Amino acid sequence: MALIKLLREAGDCHFTAEQLHELAAKSGQRISLATVYNALHQFTEAGLVREIVVDSGSSYFDTNTSDHHHFFFEDRRALEDIEGNDVVISALPEPPEGTTVDRVDIVIRVKPSH
Amino acid sequence: MALIKLLREAGDCHFTAEQLHELAAKSGQRISLATVYNALHQFTEAGLVREIVVDSGSSYFDTNTSDHHHFFFEDRRALEDIEGNDVVISALPEPPEGTTVDRVDIVIRVKPSH
DNA sequence: AAACTGTTTAGAACCATTCTAATCAGTTGA
DNA sequence: TCAACTGATTAGAATGGTTCTAAACAGTTT
Numbered sequence: 001m002a003l004i005k006l007l008r009e010a011g012d013c014h015f016t017a018e019q020l021h022e023l024a025a026k027s028g029q030r031i032s033l034a035t036v037y038n039a040l041h042q043f044t045e046a047g048l049v050r051e052i053v054v055d056s057g058s059s060y061f062d063t064n065t066s067d068h069h070h071f072f073f074e075d076r077r078a079l080e081d082i083e084g085n086d087v088v089i090s091a092l093p094e095p096p097e098g099t100t101v102d103r104v105d106i107v108i109r110v111k112p113s114h
Numbered sequence: 115m116a117l118i119k120l121l122r123e124a125g126d127c128h129f130t131a132e133q134l135h136e137l138a139a140k141s142g143q144r145i146s147l148a149t150v151y152n153a154l155h156q157f158t159e160a161g162l163v164r165e166i167v168v169d170s171g172s173s174y175f176d177t178n179t180s181d182h183h184h185f186f187f188e189d190r191r192a193l194e195d196i197e198g199n200d201v202v203i204s205a206l207p208e209p210p211e212g213t214t215v216d217r218v219d220i221v222i223r224v225k226p227s228h
Numbered sequence: 229a230a231a232c233t234g235t236t237t238a239g240a241a242c243c244a245t246t247c248t249a250a251t252c253a254g255t256t257g258a
Numbered sequence: 259t260c261a262a263c264t265g266a267t268t269a270g271a272a273t274g275g276t277t278c279t280a281a282a283c284a285g286t287t288t
Contacts, residue, residue: 086207093200110213
């Protein structure tokens with residue numbers, strides 16, 4: 001519950017478990033990192049947050065659960081939402097026999113201009 | 115060199131470091147997993163393979179380095195190429211100030227029908 | 229053939245994530 | 259009122275994918 005409150009206060013944002021743990025610590029919450037992970041999994045299952053896979057090595061979570069895509073800043077390893085309908089896909093292949101599409105993830109990886 | 119030969123023989127495919135290590139072991143190569151990782155990083159840098167991030171928890175590599183996208187089978191945790199121009203993006207947002215697009219990754223996550 | 233140098237290798241360390249057993253809180257029954 | 263029971267919550271310890279670093283190797287020079 002304390003974590004939900006923290007996320008509500010933070011508004012739409014992207015974060016790792018580690019970062020949320022730090023935020024909780026700063027706000028005086030004495031919570032272990034394992035508990036943060038447990039909570040985040042429950043939040044994901046409940047549809048409160050969305051997990052985004054962009055970086056092997058650590059998972060990112062997003063409090064914005066609406067259908068949208070992301071910029072990923074390779075230097076800072078940070079995420080940013082892509083506004084509304086800035087990405088338009090005009091053709092998608094049929095999913096293979098016996099499967100249905102669960103989600104389409106688009107990540108635009110950007111780096112500092114030279 | 116032995117790893118490159120193995121990948122050549124296997125043709126276009128997707129694999130984890132663990133899987134390549136097993137393949138090498140089966141072909142009689144006595145190589146540690148760490149060496150496989152070292153080699154894969156060099157291969158990636160040299161443009162011989164491409165790293166694909168779809169699954170927090172383990173990295174996937176792809177011997178097909180041409181510009182293409184993927185199906186990801188959530189149940190089997192396996193990848194499959196999407197043929198040629200089956201994905202058409204008709205609108206992409208401008209990258210944020212001071213950055214340039216490095217790559218656009220599209221992953222269609224599929225699961226078994228019902 | 230000893231000394232030196234850059235390359236290759238893998239054992240050990242690292243760290244993000246998960247597991248499991250302990251703690252806690254709430255409820256029942258004596 | 260409070261022990262016994264039950265499910266929810268928590269975090270310490272274990273796990274496992276990945277990286278680091280120091281050792282082994284090979285090739286070259288003196």
